[in-house]
Amino acid sequence: MHEGTTLPEDSNTGGPDARGRFTSRILRGGTEPDPRFTLANERTFLAWIRTALALLAGGVAVEAFMADLLGPGLRKTIAVLLLVLALVIGGGSFFRWLNVERAMRSKTPLPLPLIAPVLAIGGALVAAIMVVFVIARPA
């Protein structure tokens, strides 16, 4: 092939070919895995997204419903913690999905989920703050 010439499949700009090229660049090549694995990865991504949405709703609920119970400082801290956790899990779930997809295409071992310990530590932190609050609160 000569410099400057384009492959026949690269000659179209715009349309499905350009989209396919964009997709394969993001996925860093490789071969399509079993479509069942691709669909399983998609469902796992959605499970993470729903977890993020639960954290999001939880953060909003703490700020909206616990005004009588928690002081403004503690309420804000817990709400922001939950919302930051929702942001990190929501964003991280996409990269988790992408990394699993890349690993399946290149037939390398699946990467460990980094968002799992983030969720565990974040959730434990919020729970610990609430436990301390319940114990320390005058009866």
Add this chain to the structure above:
Amino acid sequence: MASAPAAAQHGDSGLQPERTDLAWSRTTLAMVAAAAVFLRWLPHHGWFVGTLVGGAIVTALAINFTQKRRFRRAVRGINQESMPPNIGSTAAVAASVVILAALGIYTVLFLPLQP
């Protein structure tokens, strides 16, 4: 199953297209539930919360209206034993959650509670 449309027929005993379709549906419902919880903020934080409610509703509707397309794509993928991953849908939903969370953090930190 002879009466089912050809586009919806597949030979996957694991029912992968259907399970994936339902996973998207559950995500839509979670999005609507989040929008409902955001509504609780409306009297306390003012009109800005409308962007959160609206954002969640628009995302839920967008997922809902693209369900059939994704299901057909999954069936075609199973039948052809090859399927490109759905980057568009996953990136859009993840971006929506990130934006909603960022708007929520902004609301808690910078919009004071109105009496």
